[in-house]
Amino acid sequence: MGRGNFMALALMLLGVAGMPFLTSGSYALTVGIFAGINALVAIGLCILMGSAGQVSLGQAGFYGIGAYVSSVLSIKFGLPVALSMIAAMAVASFAAVLLAVPALRLKGHYLAVATLGFGEIINVLLNEWGPGGPSGFGDIPHLTLFGYTLSSTTANFYFIWICVAAVIIFSLNILNSRTGRSLRAIHGSETASIAMGLDIVALKMKVFILSAVYASFAGALYAHYVTFISPSSFNLFYSVLALMMVVLGGITNVWGGVAGAIIITILPELLRKFEEFDVLVYGLILTLSLLFLRKGIVPLLIEKAVRLKGGSGARA
């Protein structure tokens, strides 16, 4: 983990720690919670796209699996929430393997459609077989850790962002390991990587599972925070939204996922002033930011920083 990442992480944690004191009430914290949940999904997608070069339009499927499996296990089978969350991630990674075996043979748009199809199938299944059907179900228990129940917004806010930080550290470590380097090689040129003796299918599979686990973790956190879920929260629109976060933030950097998630979560809240016009303004902002921030926000910021430093370096 480089110094930049370390500093960014420290600043993020500082910001998180200070949030409850900077803001009054739990509204901003609730926004923060959803931003954190989205960030988890986006980080996974970021690694999948930026490092392994794979597109997924099915993250909502894993997100939904996480939410539903964890809720059902904790309600119907009385499992402790922490355990049911782990079980949910296990189920999601199993689903990821099932999908990855056929899907990773596919490329580009074909892969995108395969993942899209997967997400939609999961959504249909949740509608048909999920408890409560399309109406969803509520009264899902909060997460209890070491005898403490995370029911307050502040507690959830802290917990979720600590999870985000942990996931960032974990992801950065993976990306800096042998696996990460191999992944970048694949992204560079698949043919060359195969020639170098890399098992690209196994590698892609690993990343695919990783992104699924992140998304399902986020889904479980969502369910146990909101305590009500219905299939409509886990449909294609969410997958597209996740993609938007990653592209807007920048796919080449894990921080891009975090930044994108925060922006996409906050944006509609800031646009509440525009009332009905928010759809228009939202679309316009998205279009313009994509047109002008092509590489994504975080990579652009880094570029700017490099240029700034280069300038001052020359003077000194």
Next chain:
Amino acid sequence: MNLKRSLLLGMTGVFAAGLFATTALAAPDTIKIGAIISVTGPASFLGEPEKNTLVMLQDQINKAGGIKGKNIQVIIEDSKSDETQAVLAAKKLLEKDNVIAIVGPSTTGESMALVPIMNAAKTPLVSCAAGAPITNPVGDREWIFKTPQYDTSAVEAIYTYMKKHGITKIGIITISTGFGDAGKKALQELAPKMGMTIVADEKYGPKDSDMTTQLTKIKAAGAQAVINWSVGPGQVVVTKNWHSLKMGIPLYHSHGWGSKKNIELAGKAAEGVIAPLGRLVVWDKLSDTHPQKALLKKFETDYKALYKSEPGTFGGHAYDSLMMVVEAIKAVGPDKKKIRDYVEGIKKMPGTGGIYNMSAKDHCGLDMSAFEMVIVKNGDWEILK
């Protein structure tokens, strides 16, 4: 370089946090009521008339001098038909705007997502969605009320009418959303109790363009009537398909059918379609002594004059929800707990959805009598006796 990059990132975060830190200043002379409405998103056909109704009522009440000299302000937040957004909107209304009660949301799922929040904030919520779980079990729904009739009441009305006409075998077709699902459950639950047999149970998606297959299956299963449970364009497509298939068995819709727009869209295919509807759409056919008539007439004519369209059943839900809160404030003042207690004690209050009789056991206060069975004849509604 790394330092700068971290700084930039950090600053963005702090900036974002700062945006939320500002709290709106409350004008002392206005009573703030929140509203969470699906103005956009898949449920926006509910949200549109609801929002219009709320805006209209706010202006009417304030023009008439407000409540005891105080103006009311209905702060409408768009939930985008999404539960997450509804949760955020509720938090915003409760904390930034300090509202004393919330009207809405438009859909059952969003209302359900708000139950824990409203209970924790000890603020009354009067939902505009129909689902029975919104207010049941009442023990866990202390602060939650709803104004739309129960789905089971609508089903009861249909089944009662069918039995009178010798229909016992039915095929049901429902939309695969919360609305259709709630209707499906009510249809299934009441069927054995009322001596009905469901011989076919079909579904379709909210944006499907042809339901001929499902209807053909229902016909082949030997049903004596079709019941469709949906809102939005789906019910018009079902009506058209039913007509072109010449099915030879009657088509019943849910109370979601209650808008002239649907008759216009379906054209002559709508002739003979039967549905249980609140009295709002047929107010002009009620006797002058009916307790709802004056209110319905005023609401419908005012709305039409202002928006050049019909409020429909859903605008009516918003009317009832807001008026309950307003009546409560008139009687007991702007106090959350007192408003809750007042709404729970409402008796014989005429609204657009029916005549409300709330109690500690029933946070909806309507039954089957809220509906009239209405048939489409010559492009207009006609009450069936």
Next chain:
Amino acid sequence: MFTVFLQFLFSGLTVGAVYALVGMGFNIIYNSTSIINMAQGEFVVIGGLLMWFFTESVKLPFFLAAGLTILSAGLVGLLMERLTIRPLKSADLLLMIMVTIAVSILMRGVLMFKFGKDPYTYAPFTEGEPFTVAGAVIQQQTLWVIGVTACCIVMLYIFFNKTMMGKAMRACAVDTTAAKLVGINVSRVVMISFVLSAMVGAIGGIAITPISLMEYDKGPMLAVKGFCAAIMGGLGRGRGAVIGGFAIGILESMTAGYLHSGMKDAVALVIMLAILFFRPAGLFGSVAMSRLRKF
């Protein structure tokens, strides 16, 4: 029994024709740019809603209204390409696709403001009772939709094979750089592909609105189904999208008929995934060809 089967088939054809038309629009743009235009569904919506506007609101005669609708949609396609796709030039493909998603959100916003949230419809092209074939009923408008789809196929075939512009577009599809080298104005080709695809989408919208109604937010569903149709048939293959569209429509209808209507979307998708498993470039796409393209 046969009557019932036939009725399911007709229903499948009705729905499939819609998917096929949307799928064809995807292919036109894909061929010249490799972009999947996620705003394709909005072109269909624009077609339906503008047609309503011109016939019911302005009360223009049918052909004039249809012509104006198609032209306006073409103009929207042109603006979209000039304002959002062209400035990106050789940007990352993924970014371009995200831009089309952002544009589709914007378009939905505009449509919502102009037309509100209510569904719209107008009279079918020909009034009259539906036809009966062996006891099964088929609406006249369904035949129109299928007819319009067929016309579009033929006209696109002629355009791509017999006209200079069409041939240039096919050249771009094969190799953009080579096309540039032989003096083809690639930028113009891309622009025309957007215009053409918007027009095809609008024609689809005009034809299906009397059957399925049209509202501002129908686009995403149409886009997803059309995208699946194009993929199933093999991206870039004209007949592929048509056959893919009808295949998905009929699959959905048969699943609803013989299995369970709640599962129709899922079953159609599972079969599509299975096809991709055995033919990774779709039914008519060639794997060798698809290797040559990055996407």
